[in-house]
Amino acid sequence: MxxxxxxxxxxxxxxxxxxxxxxxxxxxxxxxxxxxxxxxxxxxxxxxxxxxxxxxxxxxxxxEIHLLPVAEPESAPLPDQNEPVYEPVSHTQDNFFYRKTLKGIYSSTDLYFYVEDYWDTKYVYAKIQYDVSQLIESAASSVTFAINDVPIQSNKLEYKDGNSQILYVKIPMDQVRSGYNSFSISAYARLFDQQGCVDDYSDANWLGIADTSYIRCGYESRDPEHRISFYPYPFMSTYNPTGKGLFIAVSDEAASGEVAAAMSLMADLSKQTGKRNEIELCRISDLKSNSPSDTILISDYNNLPAEYKDKMTKAPDSSGNAIVNFIDDSNLKPLLLITSNDDSSLKEAADMLMDESRRKQETGNLAVVEKGSGEQAVNAAKQSDLTAWNYTLEDIMGSGLSFVGPFHQEKYVYLPVSRDFVLAQGGKVVLKFRYSENLDFKRSLITVFWGDVPCASKRLSQEKASGDELNFEMPADVIGTSAASLKIAFDLEIPDLICTPRQSDMPWAYVSRESAIFLPPAADMRLSFDSGVSPFSRNGKFNDVLLVIGDNPTPVELNLLGQTLAMYGREAKPYGTILVKRAGEFNKDDGDYNIITAGTLSGNTFLAQVNNNLAFQFSQDGNSFESNDQLILSREYAGKIGVMQLLKSPYSLNRTLLVLAGSSQDTLKNLEDYLRDSSKREELKKDCVVIDANQNITTLKFIKAEEVKEGPTLAEKLVRxxxxxxxxxxxxxxxxxxxxxxxxxxxxxxxxxxxxxx
Missing domain, CATH: 1.10.287 (Helix Hairpins)
Structure with missing residues (x-):
């Protein structure tokens, strides 16, 4: 050759x-x-x-395809319409359904409810309010309920003159576990007319679940036994969802590390407060002026009063390690004391409490958090941030997805992304699936939705029934948008559908657990209160946040900053970056952060540095605000308002400055009260908000170029x-x-x- x-x-x-x-x-x-x-x-x-x-x-x-067995309709009992009677308990927790309609011969839905470790659960039952189609045949239709995939009850379905119906399901306690539980409802609904079966009209056989349906758990609260692993209980609990009576205190010196740790815990605990946040931030001296309360105390050991040192199980040593000690205070109220000889270690102790995997290991009342122990987690998070956008169904759900029954079937994959997530270019989905061979392949297909926006479809074929794949990139019109879920829908059409098919003859489809989703986040940043938690939170963690506080911060200023971080930390994860500086210590070289500051002109000298950048500048005496070209202020009104304003940072490119300013402590208190209400936070719009004494707001826009482009880093480009x-x-x-x-x-x-x- x-x-x-x-x-x-x-x-x-x-x-x-x-x-x-x-x-x-x-x-x-x-x-x-x-x-x-x-x-x-x-x-x-x-x-x-x-x-x-x-x-x-x-x-x-x-x-094995997940197929919840349905009862033979002829033998299924009628629904139990009497509410179960149990011994009285101290607390109940209701988990409500979203409104849901089950369509087709066989369809199902799930509700997930959570059982806390500190619950001594006495009973669990479900109340289901439902409507059914007037066309269903009661002799051939039933509904089956299951807890954690174990069937527990079946009932006959029948139409009742257009009226809503109620049934109750007693859930066996031996099937309920700590943590998440799934409650499944599976409907088997058939249609008949005088000539026989008309199930081809799939939209006509439906079961509607009302949003008044719920699962109720009755429980007593366990004794926390001063175990750190129970945190945040008893300081936060399901029977005190506002956090009322909880104080997070720092020493009277309010050292930077103390405040940073306190703000981290404030944001973390606020995730559980629901509609209103009543948690208070204060100094130790402020505790004495309040009634006995549950307290989380964070202090440098040198700043800790002797009365608290005497109560500690163990004092910190000179290594810089932090001590977390769960004890009782002098009023026999729960006290979680966090202290160290090294101010910087206090934030690491807060991160340990926020990290469930680490916290659950601390089954006693004393934990020693080694200095630098969080660095490994921080570095691992930084490395994984570049590749954390790759998910499989197993990562998200722990298993694949089963679709059973003819006609249209759909399921949701709830994405593990934070609220600040926006999809960048390059998103991709690779679904691997298989399906039964008894389909009408001319009419059967799979469709994938980004939220409710269709992205891709594919017709099913008999040749690929044992192993098919749908591979596509996210379309251009969903780039720059966000969604909480992917919806996967199968249309499983069968030729010559007989009137009474056995369940084993039903068509099915299965999406494999190794199916992959690549969701790179966009780095674009819009400075607006209605843009979510960006830019102060990114990927669920605080994003290089610097708090600039007054040299002698008041409880109102601390609480205002705490409520602000609670707003931006709605999904706060450990190991985010929060730093604190006194206004007198700040210089422009410290400005490469997303800065949040709060106070009055006289109490926070940093505000004097940025006053010229504000849309509403302080008057010369600092007792009111000046008018501008968008809003003319009367003299009296100008002294009774508080202002929240987002700005492009004057200290660093692509950084943000948030100023919460008032002419007095009363106006700052009004801002604080406003932010405690989660529903009012949703009213914040544009980049500047004026809040008056009656908590009426005026929203204004001053930033002309809303978009701050922040391109991907070199490392991100290499990974992609x-x-x-x-x-x-x-x-x-x-x-x-x-x-x-x-x-x-x-x-x-x-x-x-x-x-x-x-």
Missing amino acids: TTLMDIVKKKIKRPGKISAVCLMLFILTITPLAAYALNVNAAAVSNTRGKKQAEKTDSKKED NKKSLVFTVIATSAMFLMLFAVIIILLRIRVYRKKNEE
Whole structure:
């Protein structure tokens, strides 16, 4: 066989030294490519073998399609319409359904409810208010209930003159577990007319679940036994959802590390407060002026009063470790004391309490948090942020998705993204699925929705029933939008549907647990109160937040900042960045952060530095605000308002400054009260809000360029495009070497010809 090298030798005839160099270069050019090809081929073979092995393992795990058995309608009992009677308990917790309509012959829905570790649960039952189609045949229709996939009750379905019906389901306590529980409702609804079955009209056989339906848990609260693992109980509980009576206190010195840790815990605890947040931030001296209360006390050990030091189980040593001690105060009320000889370690102790996996390990009343113990988690989070946008169904749900029954079936995949998430370009979905072979393949298909926006569809085929795939990139019209879920819908049409099919004959589809979703977050930032928690929170964690407080902050100022962080930390996770500086310590070199500040002109000197940047500037005496071209203020009104304003930071590009300003402590208190109400937070719009003494608001827009473009970092680009980048580098290098070798060969031929001509 004639090789390329033989051809080159024949053309050159007498290659000599130069041609030998050319050949060496040629070999050097070909060798890496060959090696690369061999590696790629070997990797492909290995991947294929691994994939086949994984498929074998996966098929063993997932061959069983989740099919909740339905009762024979003829033998199903009538619903129990009497509310269960139990012994009285101290507390109940209701979990309400969203309004839901189940359509088709076989359809189901789930409600998830949570049982806390500190509950001594006495009973659980469900109240279901429902409506059914007037066309269903009661002799052939039933509904089945299950707890954690275990069937517990079935009832006959029948139409009752257009009236809503109520039934009760007693849930066995031996099937209820701590943590999340799923309550499933599966309807088997058939349609008949005088000639027989008309189930092809799939929208006509429906069961509607009203949003007045709920699951009720009756419980007594357990003794916390001073166990840190129970945190945030008893300081926060389901029977005190506002946090009323809880104080988070710092020392009277209000050291920076103390305030940073207190603000982190404030944001974390506020996730459970619901409609109103009554948690108070204060100094130790303020505790004495209040009635006995539950207290979380955060203090540098040197700033801790002797009365608290004497109560501690163990004092911190000189290593800088932090101590978390759950004890009782002098009024025998719960006291969680966090202290250290190193001010910077207090935030690490707060992160430990926020990190459930670490907190659950602390089953006693004393925990030692080693200095630097959180750094590993912080660094791991930074590294994983670049790849954390890759999910599988197993990551999200722990299993695949089952679809059972003819006609339209849909299920939701609730995405593990934070509220500040916005989809960037490059999002991708790879679904691997299989389905039954008794379908009408001309009419059966799969559709995927981003929220409620359809993104891609594919028709099912008999040839690929045992292993099909839908692979697509997110369409351009959903880039820059957010969604809480992906909806996957199958239309499973069957030819010649008989009137009474056995359940085993029902069509089915299964989306494998290894199906993948890639959701890169957009880095665009819009400065507006109605844009969610951005830019102060990113990926669920505080995003380089610097709090600038007055040199002698008041309880009102601390609480106002605490409520602000509660608003921006609605999904607060541990290991976010929160720093605190006194106004007198701040200089412009410290400004590469997203800054939040609060106070009056006289109490917070930082406000004097940024006064010229404000839309509503302080008057010269600081007792009121000046008018501007959008709002003329009367003299009296100008002294009774508080102002919240978002600004592009004057200290750093693509950073934000949030100013919460008032002319007095009363106006700041009014801002604080406003932010305690979660429903009022939703009214905040645009980039500037004026709040008067009656908590009436005026929203204004002063930022002309709303978008602050913040492109992806180099590391993000490498992660997103690493395959393309590797291929480009290799291909470019190979082409360059080949070109270089060809040029040398051509030059050698030309020199050789000139010598022959001479």
